[in-house]
Amino acid sequence: MALTRREFIKFTGLGLAASSLGVLGFGASGEAQAAAVRPFKLTHATETRNTCTYCSVACGILIYSMGDRAKNARSNIIHIEGDPDHPVNRGTLCPKGSALLDIVHAPTRLKAPRYRPPGGTEFKEVSWDFALDRIARLMKDDRDKHFMTQNAAGTTVNRWTSTGMLAASASSNETAYLTWKVARSLGMVVFDNQARV
């Protein structure tokens, strides 16, 4: 398109006038307002109650996962916040609890048992069967060797002091009860909780 000098000045003038009108307030002042607020991301997320993994305070948490558990949908945790109905924390969380989402998705998170044989230098992933069998074997051997029925004074003690157990912090009352039963029925006295580490 060939423009003469005169036409060029005309067109630029028109453009300037049009944009000036906008500045002067003659623009689409009633233009549709774009949706401004970010859509609430949990509207149809699945809400699951759970206990925070961190410490023995055992705060109640709400875990939100995407999808409605339909057959073809795979759930994935998208948000975690405090459970307002939980008597311990009543909805609040500490900084670690508030950041739980990143623990769930951490690339360094341990998802399977790992084993480093005596003298070995590296951990390698093993099956749960292998791990549980080995733990049971070693516990049995150690208990058979060191279980003490009576102390030096002849009092019945039935204790096993050479093996200890470190229980999980994020336990419900029922889990804690069972953990206690398992440890104590073996005579185990070295017994503590992860939360104190």
Added chain:
Amino acid sequence: MSDLQSQDYIRRSASTMTPPSARNHEEEVAKLIDVSRCIGCKACQSACMEWNDLRPEIGHFEGSYQNPADLGPSVWTLMKFAEYENEQGNLEWLIRKDGCMHCEDPGCLKACPARGAIVQYANGIVDFISDKCIGCGYCVKGCPFDIPRISKTDHKSYKCTLCSDRVSVGLEPACVKACPTGAIMFGSKTDMKHWAGERIDELKSRGFDKAGLYDPQEVGGTHVMYVLHHADKPSLYSGLPDKPRISPVVSAWKGVIKPLALIGIGLAALAGFFHSVTVGPNEVTEEDEVEGERALREKENTP
């Protein structure tokens, strides 16, 4: 119909006309930060980043508990740690949760030249509408509290939204929910002022006779308020302004120069119109062409 039915705009940046607010009975909300109850645990920081899907780059230890060192496009709230030695020679650790104050008279909105990039809802929340932001940084200069930060990734301005997405469905902001000591409370502005009054009485009874509410009237009050044990000296709390004010440059630019320039543009258009009607275009006539050719010939002939 937009999804903002419950959140009518009452102010909009760079707009000569803000659509009238049909609903005028919306309760103003406020967040109350009780500095005297804060233990500096940073649960609010974690919860803010988690809810808003923000993950700033992992930084370095700067010799202070304050971490990250400053607010940023992905750090919308930050615990600021200040050490203050009082008159008795005792150390006071003043920890303040910094972030957008959601001013009643927002300096950022006044300074913003992009239409509708900064809005204020009827409930008092000041929100940045990112797709309209042009990244000029005027809001940073306009803010009396030095809050907005421009992202180096998308060159847009970011700050706390008071979790407008949560508030719009009736929830409290993420930081408020997380706070384990109840130092951050959320509710109607009236309720928050009332609650602050009770806390201030309590603090006064415990010897903090200068305790008070920080709700600066210089910016028309704020929708994020502080209970301070030293309300007479807000600047002790990591430079909280004693008298926050919108930069005079903003009011001069928007209040004086902009209207003058608009009048100038209008006058120029008007003058052009009348010139075109009365004088008309500068036409080249036959005589002008002949005269021009004669002048050229004469020029060529002269040595």
